[in-house]
Amino acid sequence: MRIVFEKRESISHWAVVLVPIISFLVSLLFGAILLLASGVDPLVTYQAMAVGTFGSWHSFTETLVKATPLLFTSLGVAIAFRMKFWNIGAEGQLVWGGVAAAWVALFWSKSLPGWTLLPLALLMACVAGAIWAGVPAALKAYLNVDETLTTLMLNYVAILYAKNLYYGPWRDPEGMGFPGSAQFPAAAWLPRITGRVHLGLIIALIFAFLLWFAFNRTRWGFETRIIGENQTAARYLGINIKRNIVIALLISGALSGLAGAGETLGIAHRLQQGLSMGYGYTAIIISWMSQLNPLAIIFVAVLMASLLVGGDQIQIMMGLPASVGVVLQGMILIPMLAGGLFTEYRLRIVRTPKIEEAKA
Amino acid sequence: MIDLLTSIFVITLRAGTSLTYATVGEIYTERSGILNLGLEGMMLMGAVTSFATSYYTHNLALSLLAAILVGAILAATHAFLTVTMRANQVVSGLSITLFGSGLASFLGERLGPASNNYNLVGMTGSRFSPIVIPGLSQIPVLGAMFEQDILTYALYLLVPLAWFYLYKTRNGLNLRAVGESPQTADAMGIDVVKTRYLYTILGGMLVSLGGAHLSLAYAPGWAENITGGRGWIVIALVIFAMWDPARAPLGAILFGGINAIQFRLQAGGTDIPASYLNMAPYLATILVLIATTWWENLSHRVGAPAALGLAYMREEK
Numbered sequence: 001m002r003i004v005f006e007k008r009e010s011i012s013h014w015a016v017v018l019v020p021i022i023s024f025l026v027s028l029l030f031g032a033i034l035l036l037a038s039g040v041d042p043l044v045t046y047q048a049m050a051v052g053t054f055g056s057w058h059s060f061t062e063t064l065v066k067a068t069p070l071l072f073t074s075l076g077v078a079i080a081f082r083m084k085f086w087n088i089g090a091e092g093q094l095v096w097g098g099v100a101a102a103w104v105a106l107f108w109s110k111s112l113p114g115w116t117l118l119p120l121a122l123l124m125a126c127v128a129g130a131i132w133a134g135v136p137a138a139l140k141a142y143l144n145v146d147e148t149l150t151t152l153m154l155n156y157v158a159i160l161y162a163k164n165l166y167y168g169p170w171r172d173p174e175g176m177g178f179p180g181s182a183q184f185p186a187a188a189w190l191p192r193i194t195g196r197v198h199l200g201l202i203i204a205l206i207f208a209f210l211l212w213f214a215f216n217r218t219r220w221g222f223e224t225r226i227i228g229e230n231q232t233a234a235r236y237l238g239i240n241i242k243r244n245i246v247i248a249l250l251i252s253g254a255l256s257g258l259a260g261a262g263e264t265l266g267i268a269h270r271l272q273q274g275l276s277m278g279y280g281y282t283a284i285i286i287s288w289m290s291q292l293n294p295l296a297i298i299f300v301a302v303l304m305a306s307l308l309v310g311g312d313q314i315q316i317m318m319g320l321p322a323s324v325g326v327v328l329q330g331m332i333l334i335p336m337l338a339g340g341l342f343t344e345y346r347l348r349i350v351r352t353p354k355i356e357e358a359k360a
Numbered sequence: 361m362i363d364l365l366t367s368i369f370v371i372t373l374r375a376g377t378s379l380t381y382a383t384v385g386e387i388y389t390e391r392s393g394i395l396n397l398g399l400e401g402m403m404l405m406g407a408v409t410s411f412a413t414s415y416y417t418h419n420l421a422l423s424l425l426a427a428i429l430v431g432a433i434l435a436a437t438h439a440f441l442t443v444t445m446r447a448n449q450v451v452s453g454l455s456i457t458l459f460g461s462g463l464a465s466f467l468g469e470r471l472g473p474a475s476n477n478y479n480l481v482g483m484t485g486s487r488f489s490p491i492v493i494p495g496l497s498q499i500p501v502l503g504a505m506f507e508q509d510i511l512t513y514a515l516y517l518l519v520p521l522a523w524f525y526l527y528k529t530r531n532g533l534n535l536r537a538v539g540e541s542p543q544t545a546d547a548m549g550i551d552v553v554k555t556r557y558l559y560t561i562l563g564g565m566l567v568s569l570g571g572a573h574l575s576l577a578y579a580p581g582w583a584e585n586i587t588g589g590r591g592w593i594v595i596a597l598v599i600f601a602m603w604d605p606a607r608a609p610l611g612a613i614l615f616g617g618i619n620a621i622q623f624r625l626q627a628g629g630t631d632i633p634a635s636y637l638n639m640a641p642y643l644a645t646i647l648v649l650i651a652t653t654w655w656e657n658l659s660h661r662v663g664a665p666a667a668l669g670l671a672y673m674r675e676e677k
Contacts, residue, residue: 005673034463038470086450145653148397148450149596153642156589164635284454319477321469323462330462333455334437337447 005345012343019339020289020300027331031324045314045324052313053306059313061195065267067305068197069094071204072259073283074301075211076252078292080133082215083228083248089136089151090256091280092158093129097257098264099162100128102271105188105264106170106181114187121188122261129257130250132158137249141242159276166271180272190266200262207255211294224248256280278326282308285329289336304329362500368620369504374490374578376609376616377512378403378570382594383601383608384522385566389435390598391526392559393539393667397453398438399567400591401460405430406571408464411582412471414485420576423486427572428565434460435564439557446671457591468582480582488577509577511569515609522605535559539665542672552672567591589642596645600652602663611648618644 032042053063073090080087104121112120136150165181172182190198215221226234227241234241259279264271286304290296311325382399389396396402406427414423438456441447472480488509496506505516526532537545538555546552574586597611622637630637656663 034466086454088454139650143650143653144657145649146596146599149592149649150646152592153589153645156642157639160635160639164633167635168633281458284451285458288451321466323466323469326462327459327466330455330459333451334441334459337441337452337455338445340447341445 002350004348004350005341006348008344008346012346015339015343016291019336019343020291023289023332023335023339024303026335027328030331031328034327035320035324040318040320045318045320048314048317049307049310049325052317053309058195059309061197063302063305063309064201065196065198065305066308067302068201068204068262068266069259069277069279070282070286070301070305071208071298072200072262073256073280074286074290074297075204075207075294076129076133076255076259077280077283078287078290078294078297079211079224079248079252079255081228081287082292083224083245085137085140085245085249086148087133087136087151087249087252088148088284089133089154089280090252090259090283091276091278092151092155093132093253093256094260094263094280095155095158095162095276096128096132097125097260098271098275099158099165099260100124100257101188101261102170102181102184102264105184106271109185109188114185117185117188118190118265121265122258125257125261126254127257129253129255129260131253133249133253133256134246137246141245155276155280162271162275163273166273170271172270178272180268181270183270184265188265189269190262192266196267198262198266200258200266203258204262205298207258208294208298215294256283282329285333289332365501366504368617368624369501370490370507371620371623372613372616373504373508373512374616375619376612377508377515378573378578379590379594379597379612379615380515380519380608381511381570381573382567382591383597383612384519384605385563385570386594386598387563387601387603387605387608388522388526388535388559388566389563390668391535391539391603391665392556393542393665393670393672394439394442394556394560395449395453395669396435396438396456396560396563396567397450397595398434398456398460398564398591399453399594400587400589401457401464402431402434402564402567403571403574403587403591404464404585405434405460406568407575407586408467408471408480408582410572411485411575411580412467412480414487414576415472415480415483416485418486420486420488423576424569424572427568431564431566431568431571432561434568435561436557438564439560442671443553443556443560446673449669449671461585465584468584481584482581484581486576487580488573511573511577519605519609522608526605536665539667542667542670546672546674556672567594570594593641593645596649599664600648602652603665604663614648615641615644 035042035045053059073094077087077090101121101124104124105117109117132154136147139145139150140147167179170181172180190200192198223239223244226237226239227244231241263275282304286297286300290300307325307328311322314320314324315322382403386396386399409430410423410427413426414420434456438452441452442449468480470478472478472483476483488511490507490509493506497503534550535555538550538552542552575582593615600611601607618640622640625637626634
């Protein structure tokens with residue numbers, strides 16, 4: 001008797017939905033073991049996390065606040081991952097978006113009419129994020145330099161640069177030693193919808209639908225998908241791979257840049273510590289768990305945001321490390337990857353050992 | 361001047377030790393055709409578990425063992441996902457890094473003593489101290505090689521051994537065959553699956569030891585994100601070494617040197633903001649990558665194992 005994998009003729013639609021759900025449950029189970037081992041009741045902890053994220057309107061809005069940058073960065077990452085371009089630099093692109101938006105809000109307000117500030121700040125955030133992703137994309141496309149490393153290294157550079165700004169030249173002289181810029185003029189704030197939820201969420205949702213349409217219904221979506229699946233085929237079809245990589249990454253970086261702009265223009269209203277919260281890394285988990293489907297990303301981003309808010313809640317209420325949420329997130333991809341096999345293959349048990357051996 | 365050079369070289373080697381362990385480990389993993397991007401997570405887990413063990417037991421051998429074990433488990437997970445379940449190697453490695461760094465920061469906040477609110481930060485355990493070898497350490501500059509801790513001294517043996525094993529033994533030949541062409545290796549009767557598991561796990565052990573050197577010798581103690589991206593720098597160093605263990609120390613010395621000069625400048629008081637100094641290793645990594653890739657394109661000498669990153673599946677009948 002032998003177990004063999006057979007390639008399915010089409011991917012299993014059951015597995016596409018079931019694998020992420022089972023992976024999430026496996027991750028909760030692993031987390032429960034970890035919590036038990038450290039002497040905490042997992043059920044009480046999970047309940048506190050759930051109440052802290054979905055228990056009241058206020059806590060739900062806080063979940064949406066964290067879901068906003070996650071949504072932007074995950075969409076950005078998904079564009080790149082579709083082409084098998086491993087952009088793990090969403091974090092740095094986000095930081096640059098925040099810095100560029102802060103630059104406009106802080107220094108352009110004196111010479112420009114107030115109503116232009118917000119659109120210009122968002123635009124500059126897109127440009128900054130796009131450049132930060134475009135450099136590794138060009139290096140990959142034209143020199144074949146490994147993109148995982150360049151995008152990741154640029155995260156550190158961006159974070160250190162932003163840190164230098166709010167500790168150094170941009171530091172608010174009236175901030176009483178607090179590391180952060182002065183508050184932006186109100187004209188540059190992203191309008192709030194409810195609680196701390198700001199217009200960025202709506203913009204992100206619009207992009208999710210736009211991308212879904214672009215991925216599935218446009219020539220660009222078709223070309224990027226072929227490049228990801230089979231570069232040789234793409235070349236035969238006359239698709240310009242280099243140009244596609246650079247353009248896709250400019251869009252990818254611009255979306256992450258918007259995430260950073262949302263954090264500075266919508267939440268903090270200044271450039272300060274806490275801009276880099278690891279959203280760009282969580283985005284990798286979200287986009288892979290959503291199987292790069294922009295509409296699925298909306299739901300998974302809210303789910304992952306709830307783990308982060310829940311982590312903060314149990315830290316405040318139970319004195320547990322907030323990193324519980326991050327551990328649960330990190331655990332999800334492992335069963336997810338193991339399960340990926342079942343989407344494309346089916347297991348079959350072969351019960352004819354003698355013939356098998358004879359053939360071997 | 362000679363004294364200054366010697367003291368910089370001492371720190372260079374100390375800083376390069378964790379990088380060398382991890383580079384040699386990842387070279388072995390990649391030689392089998394498996395790309396493991398989980399290094400950052402594995403080094404962090406190695407650092408936190410070995411330091412926690414050293415804090416509670418004050419037994420350094422046990423601490424190293426803890427790191428080796430944790431590295432083996434994480435690497436085995438990567439091998440299971442990529443070899444058995446044929447998952448995408450890049451994404452699997454990323455998941456190991458995300459999981460490892462999340463778990464390491466959780467453990468760092470949970471494994472400490474109750475008196476410190478279960479936090480490991482700020483605690484002290486046993487550590488590897490430098491052992492000065494009399495006589496040899498008096499040699500100008502090169503004497504720095506003989507003012508190191510045991511883990512660094514072990515490298516003087518490990519690196520030539522790793523080179524010898526890879527190029528001069530039957531097992532090394534099999535390993536290279538699996539990474540170059542698993543089909544051919546399979547036809548030659550080499551067990552591709554077993555080889556890939558074995559060297560992924562072995563590589564993971566060495567990577568995790570690299571992490572342990574950080575928390576037990578280089579910067580004794582635990583600090584959130586103690587690796588500071590070293591796991592990623594190592595992936596670039598493997599390319600820089602062109603997958604040859606004998607060249608692993610070169611990259612490690614280069615980056616250890618950058619660390620040492622950073623220290624020197626910061627200690628000596630400079631006008632350059634600390635943030636800019638801290639960017640140096642990351643910018644240098646990008647430059648090294650561009651230069652290495654450019655060189656490879658130019659000389660058409662690609663050192664990468666041909667089957668690196670590809671899942672192997674035996675053709676069904």
